[in-house]
Structures are given as structure tokens and as C-alpha cells.
Amino acid sequence: MFSFSDVTHNVLQYEHSGLSTDEDAITFAVTDGFSMATAVVQVVVLGVGGDGPRRDPEALLSMEVPENSSSVIRRTHLGYTSDTSPDEKIRIQLVSVPMYGILTRTGSDSDHQDMTEYSSFTVDDINKHRIRYITSFETGNQPVTDIFHFIVYDGENNRLDNQMCTITITSKGTQPPVVAVRSGIKVQGGGRVQLSTNHIDVSDLDTPNKDLLVWMISTPKYGFIENTIGRVGLMGGSNTRIISPEVPFSVDDLTTDHIFYVQNVQNTEHHYQDTFSFYISDGSSQTEAFNVQIDIQQSKEEKVPVVSVDRVRVEENSRVVITNSSLNVLDQDTPDNDIIITVAKPPTYGKLRRRQFYSQPLENGLVLSQGSTFTYQDVLDLLLVYTPDLASGGSDELAFSLTDGIHTSAGRLTFTVDVRKTEGPRMSGAASKITEQNLKGSDSDSDSLKLRYILIKDPPVGRLQLSKGRGQDAVAGPVKSFTQEEVNKEKSVHVTFMFK
Known part of the structure; x- marks a missing residue:
């Protein structure tokens, strides 16, 4: 005996006995406690080729989503492998679509494209979180099961038929995280800045911070987001991670100061702002998308003296x-x-x-x-x-x-x-004549020729001499005085200055 929940969670498995028959059948009796009905399930046994696509052992082919939500289908929900084909060559073609929701694929321009019967997507799309299940159905107090069928092809067109994924829509027993994004993040060109709860504030009363995951939708264009959890020394370590749409970080990493924006693209002469977008998931629900803008401060060239x-x-x-x-x-x-x-x-x-x-x-x-x-x-x-x-x-x-x-x-x-020279400077021999061109005074109410110059200090490195006519009368001490008239009459009186 088993319940329908076991069926929807893929607990039951059919195992072939290895006989040569290629068909089998199972008869089930189903009851709700008051009435009973029977159903026969036909089993077609396919030959084993060994090189076709097969289910990833970690993929449950089922998922739970809250009502009125949009959820990413991950590899743990839906995944296939092949020995001969990479993930981008393993193609999943829809045979039927869900009844209570829609499947969408995110294109290169970030637009969501609704998928219909015979639409296809790859396992690589699942790896890159491009496939979503969106439902606006309200379940009330009881969960509702939704399904879609598909065929899996590998790169050599080997196929795996009759595949089914079950989606359980649950009532919102918990509320999604509440997020507030604040502006004002600034970084110097070529620098890094720590992201904190001052920039991204997250609150969730029923989910620990370590279980709240921040998933990138679009990454920064002129830098990258870095998680330094477990970083060794200033130069980084093996545990430093670059955040991408495939690599999330937790809100606990954010609150413990391990998340940084690093500006590493140098040709940003005309680009003063970078941006990235994200959503936060608590495991059962997720938030809407948020944009974070970062102002890049253009650093002035430092001028060296x-x-x-x-x-x-x-x-x-x-x-x-x-x-x-x-x-x-x-x-x-x-x-x-x-x-x-x-x-x-x-x-x-x-x-x-x-x-x-x-x-x-x-x-x-x-x-x-x-x-x-x-x-x-x-x-x-x-x-x-x-x-x-x-x-x-x-x-x-x-x-x-x-x-x-x-x-x-x-x-x-x-x-x-x-070394100081002992001989005087050669200006007219050993002496230099002082004329009225060098020394001339005037007085508005006195005869200029009668103006008298009085010396108060000897020259520091020579001596001053007065000479009348052809002879010279050397004065040992400072010259007491001489007149403007004596200076003007160069032909009969001149003043000489000699260096020792």
C-alpha cells in the first residue's frame, strides 16, 4: 500500500526482471476511504543501448512551489546525463504542458518566453537557471499537483520517452523575504567596496540568514561581485568565489562582511555607473528582482612633485x-x-x-x-x-x-x-669712480650741490678714498662726509672705491 503522494514524489519505481518480454502491466486499486476504483498501467520495456540519455541520479523529477509564485527549475528537480553528449546537446522536448502554471525560458535579452507543446530546452538551460515554472493558482489549504510530460534527446538523437515531472503547488505557509535596496554605493575606479546591510537589507522571520540565498540575475558589466568567505591573507585564497547566476551567496555572508564589489574594467571613461540585479530565495519562495546601482568615482591622476x-x-x-x-x-x-x-x-x-x-x-x-x-x-x-x-x-x-x-x-x-681673490675687481683698474649717474640727491628747498653725504659705516671688504686733482689723500677711517658738488665735478674731484 502506498499513497498518491508517494507517486507524485517519485518514490515508486518499476524494476524489470530481465526476461525477454518487452511488455508488462500493473493493476492498481485506488480508494479514498469510501469508494474504490481500479486502473491498469501498461509498461513498455525498451532495449538497453547504453549510450542514450538517462536521468541524473540527483534529479527528483519533482519540485514544490508556493502558490502565486515564480520558481526556477534546478538540476535537482530536472536533470539528465549522457555519456556521449554535453549538457548543451541534451534536449528536452515538451509533450504536454502544466495545467495550473506555465513554463518559461529566459532568453539572452532577459525576456521570458512562454513554452508550449513541442517547445524544447536543454539541460544547460536548466544549469543556468533559465527555466521557470510560474503559477498564479491559489490552492487554499490543500496542495495541488501539476505535471508535464516530455521526451529527452541526446546529441546523437537517441531518445528517452515517457518522461514526467511533477510539481506540487503548496499554500503559502511562510512569507517570502522582505528586501530593501538602498542607493549610495560608491567605489573609486579600479577599487573595491564592501556590500553590507546598509545597501541590501533582508528580513525573514522564519528562515535563518544562512538559508537565504542571493541569486544573481545579471552580473555587473564593469566589475564583479566577490565572496571572501574563508579568504586567506590579503592576496586571497582558494575559497574566494566570484558570484555568478550559477553561484549564489547567503545573506549570512552579506551580514558577516564577506561580499565585495570589485571594479576591474579600466575603460570606463564615459561610464560612471555599474549595476547588477538579483532575487532572494528562502528555499520555498523567492522575491521579485532588485537592481543595485554602483557609482564609479573617476580617480584623478595623482601628480608627483x-x-x-x-x-x-x-x-x-x-x-x-x-x-x-x-x-x-x-x-x-x-x-x-x-x-x-x-x-x-x-x-x-x-x-x-x-x-x-x-x-x-x-x-x-x-x-x-x-x-x-x-x-x-x-x-x-x-x-x-x-x-x-x-x-x-x-x-x-x-x-x-x-x-x-x-x-x-x-x-x-x-x-x-x-676662495676669495686678493686682488680687487678690474673695474677701471683697481678703483671705480662714483659719479652723479651713480649717486645723485635733490632737495626742493635747498641747493642740491650743497647736499652732504655722511658715512655711518665703512665698506665691509674695502675702503673709501677721496681724491682731489691728480693726488690722492687716503683716509684711514670712514669718510666723514662729502658733497653732491664733489661727486658732480668728476674732472677735479672724484671718489674711488677700492677692494683690499
């Missing part, structure tokens, strides 16, 4: 201000005050000082040692001064590193210390 240096020349026993002609930095996206220069190795034969103000004397300022920093703005403000300790000439060097906060580069600035 360009550093150029030129040799700095300085005379012994003197000082020199470092200018941007000797140390130049070109950075188009960083303020000069944010370009930090660090002393990697200070000068060996001199000192590098940073003055607080430009007006301070050159000998003032903080001596910079290894690890000291200054900005490129300090260079532009003429605050850096190098003072050589060398007494006989030579060269010195400053090693530094420079950063704009992102990029870092190293450089060296060379100093050449020149």
Missing part, C-alpha cells in the same frame, strides 16, 4: 641664501606650505640655518640638523641660509627627502665654496 637642484656657489667667510633657482619644486596639486623637506644629512663643512623672518641677519636662525624639517614655502621666502666653515675652498652637500603627503623623493643639494 618634480624636484630640480642646481649647485650653490658661495665665497669663503661669507653666507648665501638658498633660493628656488637652486632648489626648485613643481607640484600642481599641493600648496607650497604643505611640501615638507626633511634634512637626511646636514652639510659636513658648514651650517644650514632657517631664519624666522626674511629681515633677520644672515647669521641668525636655527641650525638645522639631521631630521629637521622645513617647507618649500621657506625656500620661496628666502629664510634658508648656508654658512661654510671651509677656509680654503671646496664643496659641501645637503641630503634631503621631500614629500607632498603622498609621494616621497630624495635629493642632494651641492655647495661650492670659492
Whole structure:
């Protein structure tokens, strides 16, 4: 004794005894507890070819769907194999269609095509979740059984007749998951972003998160969805999975921060958005389709600072201000005050000082040692001064590193210390005449010729002489004064400036 439910769930099997007969018959008595009827089932025994299509052992040839639903037919529901043909060559041709629902096939343009008698689809279509059973039938409190018959062909046109799939339509005892999709997902070009419940919020009161599966309908065009569950290290591991329509992920994977969108297509110059669609199944029902949009942020090309240096020349026993002609930095996206220069190795034969103000004397300022920093703005403000300790000439060097906060580069600035010449500069011999073209004063209420110049400080490296006529009267100390008239009368009075 068995029940009709056993029949619809393909529990009963007929096993041939191996005799040479090619026909058999079974007589059944069916009762509902009040009346009885009999039925005879004819069995046709086919010869065994060994190379035709056959049912996949894992395929039940049955499925359960909730009322008013659309369900994907999977290989565990309907599947066949062949020793000689791949799945895309194993063809299933409908002989009859379901009574309480319809079968559809999803085409390349994502449109659902209704299938009728003699319509065909392949096992590969089943693998790729293209075949659906859609029903709008309401069962009430009792399940309803629907069936369809078909023939299976392999690539060599071997056939398997009299095949049947049973569909049990159940009442909705459970509610499908409730899904909310939120916008605002942003990713840098070439980067990755984690998908979380902030983006896809799923709630189902009667199904654990691990049993709620997210199935892709269409994948992203400019990237992919990655499941890092079981990932080893930063470089990924063997358990990292790329999500596809055949490979789902669970809501538990989403809530435990294992789902990422990876933007990996570089030619997105005019494409600032990617999208993918999905539905969620709790095992007995599934949601409608949802679209997720991701904004691709076009990353600006980072500009690396360009550093150029030129040799700095300085005379012994003197000082020199470092200018941007000797140390130049070109950075188009960083303020000069944010370009930090660090002393990697200070000068060996001199000192590098940073003055607080430009007006301070050159000998003032903080001596910079290894690890000291200054900005490129300090260079532009003429605050850096190098003072050589060398007494006989030579060269010195400053090693530094420079950063704009992102990029870092190293450089060296060379100093050449020149020995001071003992002879004066050859300007009209050993002296240079000061004329009214060089020095001329005026006063609106006084005679300009009577204007008197008073010296308050000797020249630092020479001496000032007054000469009258052909003879010269050298003055040992600072010249106390001379007039504009003495400067103007070049032929009889001239002023000379000589270097030691």
C-alpha cells in the first residue's frame, strides 16, 4: 500500500526482471476511504543501448512551489546525463504542458518566453537557471499537483520517452523575504567596496540568514561581485568565489562582511555607473528582482612633485641664501606650505640655518640638523641660509627627502665654496669712480650741490678714498662726509672705491 503522494514524489519505481518480454502491466486499486476504483498501467520495456540519455541520479523529477509564485527549475528537480553528449546537446522536448502554471525560458535579452507543446530546452538551460515554472493558482489549504510530460534527446538523437515531472503547488505557509535596496554605493575606479546591510537589507522571520540565498540575475558589466568567505591573507585564497547566476551567496555572508564589489574594467571613461540585479530565495519562495546601482568615482591622476637642484656657489667667510633657482619644486596639486623637506644629512663643512623672518641677519636662525624639517614655502621666502666653515675652498652637500603627503623623493643639494681673490675687481683698474649717474640727491628747498653725504659705516671688504686733482689723500677711517658738488665735478674731484 502506498499513497498518491508517494507517486507524485517519485518514490515508486518499476524494476524489470530481465526476461525477454518487452511488455508488462500493473493493476492498481485506488480508494479514498469510501469508494474504490481500479486502473491498469501498461509498461513498455525498451532495449538497453547504453549510450542514450538517462536521468541524473540527483534529479527528483519533482519540485514544490508556493502558490502565486515564480520558481526556477534546478538540476535537482530536472536533470539528465549522457555519456556521449554535453549538457548543451541534451534536449528536452515538451509533450504536454502544466495545467495550473506555465513554463518559461529566459532568453539572452532577459525576456521570458512562454513554452508550449513541442517547445524544447536543454539541460544547460536548466544549469543556468533559465527555466521557470510560474503559477498564479491559489490552492487554499490543500496542495495541488501539476505535471508535464516530455521526451529527452541526446546529441546523437537517441531518445528517452515517457518522461514526467511533477510539481506540487503548496499554500503559502511562510512569507517570502522582505528586501530593501538602498542607493549610495560608491567605489573609486579600479577599487573595491564592501556590500553590507546598509545597501541590501533582508528580513525573514522564519528562515535563518544562512538559508537565504542571493541569486544573481545579471552580473555587473564593469566589475564583479566577490565572496571572501574563508579568504586567506590579503592576496586571497582558494575559497574566494566570484558570484555568478550559477553561484549564489547567503545573506549570512552579506551580514558577516564577506561580499565585495570589485571594479576591474579600466575603460570606463564615459561610464560612471555599474549595476547588477538579483532575487532572494528562502528555499520555498523567492522575491521579485532588485537592481543595485554602483557609482564609479573617476580617480584623478595623482601628480608627483618634480624636484630640480642646481649647485650653490658661495665665497669663503661669507653666507648665501638658498633660493628656488637652486632648489626648485613643481607640484600642481599641493600648496607650497604643505611640501615638507626633511634634512637626511646636514652639510659636513658648514651650517644650514632657517631664519624666522626674511629681515633677520644672515647669521641668525636655527641650525638645522639631521631630521629637521622645513617647507618649500621657506625656500620661496628666502629664510634658508648656508654658512661654510671651509677656509680654503671646496664643496659641501645637503641630503634631503621631500614629500607632498603622498609621494616621497630624495635629493642632494651641492655647495661650492670659492676662495676669495686678493686682488680687487678690474673695474677701471683697481678703483671705480662714483659719479652723479651713480649717486645723485635733490632737495626742493635747498641747493642740491650743497647736499652732504655722511658715512655711518665703512665698506665691509674695502675702503673709501677721496681724491682731489691728480693726488690722492687716503683716509684711514670712514669718510666723514662729502658733497653732491664733489661727486658732480668728476674732472677735479672724484671718489674711488677700492677692494683690499
